[in-house]
Amino acid sequence: MKTLCLAVTLATQSLPGLAQDSNPDTGAATRDWASTGDVPEALRDARCIKCGGTYLDPLRNEDRSKSPERSDIDARSTSSEIREGTAEFTGGVEVTQGYRRLSADRATLDRDQRSGDMEGNIVLREPGLLLQGDSAHIESESGEASLTNSQFVLHAQHMRGTADLLERDSEGILHVHNGRITYCAPEDNDWMIRASELELDTEEGLATAYHARIEVADIPVFYSPWLQFPMDDRRRTGFLWPDFGSDTKGGVDISVPVYFNLAPNYDLLYAPRYIEERGFSHEATARYLHPLVGSWEVGGAWISDDKSYADDFPDDSHDRWLMLVRQKGLFADNRLRSTIDYSKASDVNYMKDLDSSSLDSRRRTALLQLGSLDYLGDRWLVNLEAQQFQSLADDISNDYKKLPQLSANYRPDGTPFEFSPIVFAQYSNFDSDDNRVTGARLYSEAGAAYPMQWSYGFLRPTAKYRYVTYDLNDHASFPDNNPDTGSPMASVDGGLFFDRMTTLVGKNMLQTVEPRLYYLYSGYEEQTDQPDFDSAELTFTYNQLFRETRFSGHDRIDDANQLSVGLTSRFIDAEDGREEFYASIGQIFYFRDREVRLGRAQPPLDNGDSELAGEIGFFPMENFSIRGSAVWDPYSDQMNSSNVIASYTPGGNTIVNVGYNYRRPLTTINENQNDTEQAHFSTYLPLSRNWRVFGAINYSMEANTSVEDMFGVEYDSCCWKVRLLHLRYYDNDTTGPLTDFNDPQLEREKSIQIQIVLKGMGGFGNRASSLMRDMIRGFVDSEY
Template sequence: MPPANSRIRRHRRTPLHIALNRYRLGLLAASVMALPAAAQQAVEWDCQPNEKGDGWDCKQVTKKASTKEGGASQLPAHVAAGLAPLTTAGTPLAQRLGWVEKEQLSENQKAEVATGCCGMYVAPGDPEKRDQNPEIAPVNVKADWQQEAHKLISLKGNVEITQGNRNLTSDNGVIDAPNNTADFHGNIRIGEPNLLLMGDSAKLNLESGAVTVDNASFVFPQAQVRGTADKLIRDAEEDLRIEGVTYTSCPPDSNAWQLVTGSVDVDTEKNTATARNVRIEVKDIPIVYLPWIRFPLGDESQTGVLFPNLGVGGRNGLDFSLPYYISLADNYDLTLTPRYIQERGNMIEAQFRHLSSWGRTELNASWLGEDQGGEATNDQETVVVGENRWWRNLQHDGAFALGDGTFTTEVDYTKVSDNLYIRDLGINSLDEDESTTHLRQKLELGYNTDHWEISFKSEQFQTIFTDPNQPLSEPYKQLPRLDANGTYNLWGGLNLTLRQHVVAFEHSDETRFQTGDRARLDWGLEWANQWQWGFFTPGVEFRHISYNLDENLGSLADKSPSVTAPLAYLNAGLFFERNSNDYTQTLEPRLFLLYAEQEDQDLLPNQGGLPNFDTSEQTFGFSSLWRKDRFSGGDRLGDAKQASFGLTSRFIDNNGKEWLSASIGKIFYFEDRRTTLNSVLTSAVLDNPVQELDTNGNGVVDEGDARVNERTLVDLNNLTRNSSPIAAELNWRISDRWQFLGDTTWDTDLDRIDRGSVGLRFNDGNNGVFNLGYRYTRNTARVVRNPTDPGFTFLQDQNIKQGDISTIYPLRGNFSLIARWNYDFTNSRNLETFAGVEYNSCCWRTSVVARRWIRRDDLRLLPSSNLDEDEGIFFQIQLKGLAGTSTKVDDLLEEGIYGYQPEQQ
């Protein structure tokens, strides 16, 4: 069957369908048929299965009849039925359905109350008998009065039949032995752990097991839903017909929404149900009508129409889709979704899913013929008119045992017809991510054993956004890549790691991008020692890179460059503790010594300003103090002769909760670094930068020199400085609800902050969220060409200065305010602003959000005047226990507001 976490919109199995299929009255009928006649007095029968297993042995327990009218019926109905105690507050309907106000619940039960609810339905039955299987439990029968006449057994007054965790009560009952029937009248009540069923009368055929219940009401406490039925009929083949059904998750005195059907037919052999004349009512007003709908009662999927999706936007106008789910087998299915887009035309989307014992596969596709173009948001916006537009996607993950290891498979493939597809149409009718720049197309095979992880990968990307000011907008293709990583724990804490890969890099533009093959080895030996008071871990590594480069860019100084450089390190730290009555304070000094031999790497890819294959310099922060290489990727072997010092202190309470963590550290360099990704800063330049770069003759290297820009000056300073910036982090849990976070890197040489962020978070644990944040990153300004005048260029500030405020603030009743303001102080503009209101009650939830946002983020920053701004109003409604119209608002809020947790439908 499809995976449980799949987000496909499909027929949902409601608890009503499950319980009606599970519930069997056969044993109940058998127990009633076993009742012998008795005198006219209060009696109690105790029935046990006989030794042969084909009947019952019953014995009569005589009790004194009550002198009061009605006898035991003077007990409250819920006590007589063996149900959980009910509060005396509330309406009679609430009490009859087992509804308990929140104040009357236990602490464990209060934790289960859904958001927006003031109470819950409590499961019927004696908690001590909750786990007793009625199939094997003895039958107990009670009645105030019983009489046999003409082979009719009459039961009157507090009739109660109990078998394990199943219970039936009524006012009166008549058993017709010759005709094998039994009739119960007045306050019929049937209870088991997850079902409460009530009615005016019930008729049982004791031979066939057929049952009819009139004017029935039902409650499923586990799912917190209730409903009614004019008549419930179970025939001899155990098929069910339910007439005049209503269904809702609202509290007893509310019908904010309800599902109403004329009839439901249940085929127990196929485990399916068919409902006719279905309508969904909100405040007794019909809003959706379906002539019929079929759904599964078990885990099986069932073909049928799913709930539609509706949206309205300025670019596409009305956007309506109606999914149709097709159950092909227990482990694979298909969903076809016709989609109407007012300003573009008709579209079809398809999703095929397959699940097996060794893998999960999902195939998605869409097609829009001759796009009508939509509505442009401004005069400069590019539109697509008259083109066929499509999207295809394949997702697969698999694993199965093979020999002594595990074989794994992975596919992540996405391709669209054009670069603007996601902007215009999204990735299916529900989701959209306009910030996507590259679509991955990856195939990977792996084999893992106790010591080795071997993988074969082919990966490339479709670039769907190209910035003319950033020529490296398309990543290299890896066709293919082979990795083999081994780990061995030898003895005495000695660990051997063997990492190596071979990869072929290709590029569609071989006139500007070097291509070729690369092999890399990283072999290490580490001795790990750890005690309660500290740790001591020395290690050494052998590192090697070699290339076989293509001559697609002409003559190369070396077609097969290689470099080998050893590395050694020592990672050591101490743990000190100081205890008080409420807290334990720690002091954790740490030392990291790193020696990485420098080797000439000028001939490696990145020659003459060309891009390297996959390598960049990592952002500096507190975690950088303990890294063995300042580069990510495989094209450089970072050189280092340095010592890192750090200090961390924590405050931990007696329950193990950390209330404060503060860290600070710095790297001290014993020599200049020589390895760089800046092609201007070759070994010869770094040996004598003034002589090589000072072209204006002023005796210093500055931006007045021909080969020097701001980026080169920053790189030169970083390579020749004696110490790193100071890096610090702080995490302060002010209270159970408030938390403060901060981090910074402070350049002591230039007396400035290079990077920093602060954040204040509030979460009351009950839908109240507030976040306040600010982040700053100093970046080198870049040269930007004017799109309308390519000959004119200017410098654009690349510093990131952004503020972010977001909240979900509870208002009166069940209303909450939703808002976010994300502002770019560098360019004086809003990045994203939205505000709205959410109403969340016990049985339904709705959200309305107005949003304005910029299409591209700062990683692909264009001049402010050329950035598109969009706006829209988003609406969502969820009928709890049934379905919702969309998840788009939930996705927006979950991404934009830290701490927001959308309710699961």
């Protein structure tokens, strides 16, 4: 049996942790509000800075493991009168029940019913909750309470509100009658919700409003007889905020997603979408998670009778669709891993016409269709996969289909001074819808390496034999259906580490000098009778100096007799170990011509040494970096490629990126392609506490025009945010090597996106955030 414990004193005593207002009329909204300078450093997050302060809960450190209903009641006041079954308190009444705190001017406690009635300056506290009113009735057994003319604060949710009548039921749900609620800081009512009744479930993180209207600057802008919105980021069924935009490819574009939280392990998102010049599109995505089958995502989109597409392609079907299936799973004690990534569109123009969420989707030239299963053994990795692509360009043939491909790779632990076996085999069956040679390929390699490692350097000799054989279907270009090639390969990779203490700009630094030599030998075998299913010549970079092949894929076993020389130097802060600078340069010296080429008619490569390749990185501060690379051809005295990117993030969400990229196509690969030279600039720049501008430009120097540019402005206050974004880009219907910016068919498309966020409720226009992440390197949308 619980007892009522009464402690009566003759002077007003404040309970530990209760905040005292200097002005009692300021209300609950300001009672626990602390300006940024008064907030402890550990609690001064981005929301606190943006709002100029935050709500500090004086009971945030209370022990919540024991329910207050199981605790005794301790009451204090300046005077009291105890009668049979009741106790009356007047003058600075303070009541404690576990972690529950209550204060008032007057209180009457019913000892038998374990309830109380209070009047005057009532303050009821629990961790994360502050209620304030003129009069109240409280049931101590159930925690039920009702307050008139009340105000409230939800600390964790950063929300405050008022009510004519505020009731809390036994489940802890707050019922706000004829009230309002907002995320805004005290004395700031940029937006709020007024409702005849509000239900606030802090345990579920869900708010429901009846006969609700949203007001912006005290002006009603939206009404709904029923409105439900989240108070945290947990998943729940309901309407999501719409996406709204406009572009020259479709006109006004509005999508209103509906989310169905069907179960903890599966859900559904349906998004009807209206596109002014195309019609209605229906988009849906379903997700499912189960230990036996992994995580699944199945989605698609359908638009019936696309009006704009019918004008451009009258002879094609005007019903357009997209489907996708994605799966990832890990089974059998993490030994089996499965992956499915399958996408298919109704036509080659679907992505650039209808996927407006990012520029990357518009640039796609193919959709991947992949299924993969891996066995992850202690020493063996076995992979079985089927892969094909759907081309999204009329002038590009579909890649070969791998139906299927089986690979097995032995993975040694690489222990120094022990032999490491090399065993790899891969069987691939290639198919094609075009009139090209098809068939199967078996590639294998076997050998051993002997890694050696010391504190001052490393040495890794390797020897193996590589072999490839085919079983081709009949084709006029390949009279031999079973060509094969084998060749021995040997390499020695070694490097040394020299270091010394030095100073740089007055800082103690550890400087290293790291020379590296890599010798590679591989015998020559004639391979002009072999097809090219999945191989290509690799782009030359600094890392290419130390690769054992100059081809991707396994259709060519390259010949080599060469020595790579590389040199790297680093400057490392002696105090914190942070690398502040590195530079690398290297070159390959060839001792014989390279006769193995992809094409039958391509001549041998007879230059005596490679281009010079280099990399550089400079990190003088944690928020500033410069990275770059370059490839210079000493024979032509020209730069073949170079790129540099500088990023500056000084804090306060400021981002500045400046970049440059140049590439001169090698005549051995494509004689018709132009040089590409582009400059990049992107920024997200706060102008004041609330205003920001952002933008990005990809500028083609050979065409003297911007290829892609995006500009926007953002207003971000404590409780709402609005963005206006304008995007321009070229939509090239071909992907050929020449880009003629004077071509009248090369149109510059435009898009306008609007994003509005009412903080604490959510917002619409997420396409704007997606485009900003796509074009501004390092941009992450603020949580607050």
